[in-house]
Amino acid sequence: xxxxVVGSVALDSVKTPFGxxxxxxxxxxxxxxxxxxxxxxxxxxxxxGQDFPSKNLDLLRRRKIDLEGLQVAPGDTFRWSGFYEYxxxxxxxxxTRLNVFEKFSPNLPESYRSADCVFLANIDPxxxxxxxxxxxxxxxxxxxTMNLWISTKKESLKALCREIDILILNxxxxxxxxGKASLIQAGRLIQSWGPKFVVVKKGEHGVLLFSxxxxxxxxxxxxxxxxxxxxxxxxxxxxxxxYLNKRGNRLDEATLHQALFYGTVxxxxxxxxxxxxxxxxxxxxxxxxxxxxxxxxxxPSRI
Amino acid sequence: xxxxVVGSVALDSVKTPFGxxxxxxxxxxxxxxxxxxxxxxxxxxxxxGQDFPSKNLDLLRRRKIDLEGLQVAPGDTFRWSGFYEYxxxxxxxxxTRLNVFEKFSPNLPESYRSADCVFLANIDPxxxxxxxxxxxxxxxxxxxTMNLWISTKKESLKALCREIDILILNxxxxxxxxGKASLIQAGRLIQSWGPKFVVVKKGEHGVLLFSxxxxxxxxxxxxxxxxxxxxxxxxxxxxxxxYLNKRGNRLDEATLHQALFYGTVxxxxxxxxxxxxxxxxxxxxxxxxxxxxxxxxxxPSRI
Numbered sequence: 001x002x003x004x005v006v007g008s009v010a011l012d013s014v015k016t017p018f019g020x021x022x023x024x025x026x027x028x029x030x031x032x033x034x035x036x037x038x039x040x041x042x043x044x045x046x047x048x049g050q051d052f053p054s055k056n057l058d059l060l061r062r063r064k065i066d067l068e069g070l071q072v073a074p075g076d077t078f079r080w081s082g083f084y085e086y087x088x089x090x091x092x093x094x095x096t097r098l099n100v101f102e103k104f105s106p107n108l109p110e111s112y113r114s115a116d117c118v119f120l121a122n123i124d125p126x127x128x129x130x131x132x133x134x135x136x137x138x139x140x141x142x143x144x145t146m147n148l149w150i151s152t153k154k155e156s157l158k159a160l161c162r163e164i165d166i167l168i169l170n171x172x173x174x175x176x177x178x179g180k181a182s183l184i185q186a187g188r189l190i191q192s193w194g195p196k197f198v199v200v201k202k203g204e205h206g207v208l209l210f211s212x213x214x215x216x217x218x219x220x221x222x223x224x225x226x227x228x229x230x231x232x233x234x235x236x237x238x239x240x241x242x243y244l245n246k247r248g249n250r251l252d253e254a255t256l257h258q259a260l261f262y263g264t265v266x267x268x269x270x271x272x273x274x275x276x277x278x279x280x281x282x283x284x285x286x287x288x289x290x291x292x293x294x295x296x297x298x299x300p301s302r303i
Numbered sequence: 304x305x306x307x308v309v310g311s312v313a314l315d316s317v318k319t320p321f322g323x324x325x326x327x328x329x330x331x332x333x334x335x336x337x338x339x340x341x342x343x344x345x346x347x348x349x350x351x352g353q354d355f356p357s358k359n360l361d362l363l364r365r366r367k368i369d370l371e372g373l374q375v376a377p378g379d380t381f382r383w384s385g386f387y388e389y390x391x392x393x394x395x396x397x398x399t400r401l402n403v404f405e406k407f408s409p410n411l412p413e414s415y416r417s418a419d420c421v422f423l424a425n426i427d428p429x430x431x432x433x434x435x436x437x438x439x440x441x442x443x444x445x446x447x448t449m450n451l452w453i454s455t456k457k458e459s460l461k462a463l464c465r466e467i468d469i470l471i472l473n474x475x476x477x478x479x480x481x482g483k484a485s486l487i488q489a490g491r492l493i494q495s496w497g498p499k500f501v502v503v504k505k506g507e508h509g510v511l512l513f514s515x516x517x518x519x520x521x522x523x524x525x526x527x528x529x530x531x532x533x534x535x536x537x538x539x540x541x542x543x544x545x546y547l548n549k550r551g552n553r554l555d556e557a558t559l560h561q562a563l564f565y566g567t568v569x570x571x572x573x574x575x576x577x578x579x580x581x582x583x584x585x586x587x588x589x590x591x592x593x594x595x596x597x598x599x600x601x602x603p604s605r606i
Contacts, residue, residue, distance in 0.1 A: 087484065182526075182528055184527050185527050185528070202508065205508035214599065215600050216599075216601075217525075219509075222487045222518045222520075224485055224488050224491075225485055226485070254603070254605055257604050258603065258606050260603075261603065295603065296517065297519050298520050298601055299603060300521070300560035300561065300598065300602060301555075301557035301560050302557055303558065303561050
C-alpha cells in the first residue's frame with residue numbers, strides 16, 4: 001500500500017490572536033504526508049527552492065516519507081503569509097510568493113507510478129490531471145481544490161471530477177462550485193458530476209460525506225480552543241485517505257466512516273499549535289483515545 | 304405524563320425569499336405545544352387578545368392540547384413581523400407589538416400544577432421563575448431563552464439555571480451568555496452554572512448536548528431546502544422535551560440522544576413551509592421515517 005501526494009511545500013508566516021510564527025514548515029503536501037504517514041507509506045511530489053531548511057526534510061524523513069519526488073529547483077521556496085482574526089474562521093492572506101512553485105510541473109519518479117492511491121492536493125486542476133496521466137491505474141484517487149481554481153478553471157475541475165473517486169472541499173468551496181446555497185444540494189450536485197464520494201468540510205461543525213444515495217455526518221473533535229487552523233484541511237485529508245489506503249482502498253460505508261473519524265482526529269491535533277508542532281508529538285495512543293471519544297460523541301446510545 | 308408549556312402565542316407576518324404570510328399562527332408556546340403533542344399531553348399557558356382567530360384554537364384543540372391556561376385579555380394579540388435574507392440564518396425584525404403579551408403574568412390553573420414536566424419557553428426569566436413557584440415538584444424542567452434576556456437580565460437567567468434540568472439555546476446565545484467564542488467552552492461553562500444538561504442548537508449544523516462529562520453531537524436533518532426557519536427552535540424543543548416526558552422524564556444518555564433526534568425531525572418539518580402549515584400534515588409514519596434516516600446519517604457503520 002502506498003500513497004502518492006502531489007501538492008505544495010511551503011514556508012508559512014502566520015499570525016493568530018494567540019501568537020505568531022515566521023517561515024514555519026507548511027504546505028498542503030507536507031500536512032497531508034505527515035498525517036497519512038501514521039497509516040500508510042507516503043511518496044511526496046513537490047518542489048522547494050535551494051533555501052529550504054534541511055531540518056524540515058529531516059522531520060518528514062523521520063516519518064519515512066519518501067522524498068524522491070521532491071524537486072529542488074533554483075530559486076526560493078513558496079512562501080505564504082497571513083493572519084486570522086479572533087473567530088479563526090478565515091485565513092486573510094498578506095502575501096503569497098509562489099517562487100519555484102510558479103513553474104512547478106509534477107514529474108513522478110518511476111518508483112511512484114505504481115502506487116495504489118493518489119492524493120491530488122490543492123493545485124491547478126490541469127496539473128492534477130497531468131499527474132493522473134503518469135500513474136498506472138491506482139485503485140483510489142482523491143483530490144482537493146480551492147476557490148481560485150473554482151473561479152478560474154471550473155471546466156478543468158469538472159473534467160477532473162470525472163476521473164476521481166473522492167473530491168474533498170470545504171463548505172464555502174462546495175457552495176461556490178455548485179452555485180447552491182444549501183450544502184445538501186451542493187454536495188449532491190457535485191457528486192453527480194463524477195466522484196463516487198464528496199466530502200464537505202465544515203470546520204468546527206464537522207464533515208458531510210455524500211454518496212450516490214446517502215449523506216453521512218461526522219462531528220468535529222470537541223476542542224476547547226483552536227490555536228491555528230492552518231493545515232487542518234490537508235491534515236484531515238491525510239488521515240482520511242491514509243486510513244482508506246491502509247484498509248486496501250476499500251470504499252464501503254464502514255471503512256469510509258472510520259476514515260472520516262481518523263481524518264477528524266488528525267486535524268484536531270494540527271489546530272492545537274502552529275505548523276506541525278503538535279503533530280510532531282502525536283503518538284498512536286493519542287489517536288486511539290481521540291477516536292474513541294469522537295465515536296462516543298456521535299454514536300447515539302441504543303434505547 | 305403531561306407537560307406544562309409557558310410562552311408566547313402570536314400572529315406572525317413573515318417574508319422569506321420564497322414567499323410571505325400575514326398574521327399566521329406562531330409563538331413559542333404554539334410551536335412547542337404542537338410538536339410535543341405527538342409525544343405527550345400538553346397544557347398551554349399564554350395569553351391572546353380578543354382579536355385572536357378561533358380557527359387557530361381549533362388547530363391546537365385538534366391535537367388535544369389543553370387550553371385552560373390560555374388567557375384571553377382585552378386588547379390585541381402579540382404580533383411579530385420580520386423577514387429573512389437569502390441565507391435564512393437570521394430573522395430581521397420589522398416590528399414587534401407586544402400588545403396583551405406586555406402585561407402577561409403566567410397563572411397556572413389548578414389542574415396544571417401537578418404536571419410532571421415544565422417547559423419554560425423564551426420569556427422574561429423572572430416570569431419563568433414565577434412559573435416554577437406555581438408547580439409542585441415536577442420531575443423535569445427545561446427552559447429556553449434569547450439574546451434580549453441575556454443582555455438585560457443575565458443574573459435572573461443565571462439564577463434560573465440553578466433551578467432547571469435542561470437549558471436549550473442557540474449557538475449565538477450560548478456564546479453571548481458565556482462570553483466564550485468556543486462553543487465547547489460555552490456549553491461546558493453554562494452547564495457548570497446548574498443545568499444538568501445544556502443543548503446548543505446550531506441550525507443547519509445540528510445540535511450539541513453538554514452533560515457534566517460529555518459532549519454529544521447530532522446532525523441536522525439533511526433537507527435540500529429550508530423555506531422558513533421561524534419556529535424551528537421551539538419545534539425542536541417540543542419534540543425533544545415531549546419525547547423525554549413520554550419516556551418518564553428519564554435523563555439517561557440513550558433517552559436523551561433519541562430525544563435530540565426526535566426534536567431534530569420535528570424541526571425539519573416546520574422549516575419546510577410557513578407557520579404550522581407543514582406540521583399540520585405530519586403523520587407518525589413521517590416522523591418514524593425521518594428518524595431512521597437521521598440515525599443512518601450519524602451512526603457510523605461498524606468496521
